[in-house]
Amino acid sequence: MPKVVFQLADGTETGVDARIGDSVMTAATQNGVAGIIAECGGNCSCATCHVWVREDFAHVVGEPDDLEEALLDLAVSERRPGSRLSCQLTLTEELDGLTVEIPPEQP
Numbered sequence: 675m676p677k678v679v680f681q682l683a684d685g686t687e688t689g690v691d692a693r694i695g696d697s698v699m700t701a702a703t704q705n706g707v708a709g710i711i712a713e714c715g716g717n718c719s720c721a722t723c724h725v726w727v728r729e730d731f732a733h734v735v736g737e738p739d740d741l742e743e744a745l746l747d748l749a750v751s752e753r754r755p756g757s758r759l760s761c762q763l764t765l766t767e768e769l770d771g772l773t774v775e776i777p778p779e780q781p
């Protein structure tokens with residue numbers, strides 16, 4: 675069972691146990707993590723699930739596809755090298771301990 679750590683906008687961190695195959699967005703919303711709004715429910719069309727993936731996991735999560743890439747430009751928060759839409763990050767055992775930051779514009 676992979677654990678995902680969310681760093682909230684105030685700097686505090688909260689860890690949640692998630693299921694393999696779930697998205698990082700689902701792990702957040704099912705555990706009441708603030709700041710992941712996910713208006714479109716994970717259909718890659720709202721960009722309100724934006725997170726910044728910590729550098730040590732960047733190579734594991736890989737790169738966004740073209741649709742996600744375009745949507746990231748519409749996110750309200752600053753785009754960074756680790757920017758991803760959390761609904762497009764599917765959890766695997768390899769991602770156990772994944773840490774993502776939630777942008778302050780999404781609380």
Ligand code: FES
Pocket residue numbers: 699711712713714715716717718719720721722723759760761762
């Ligand atoms: S939940 Fe809408 S783009 Fe991720």
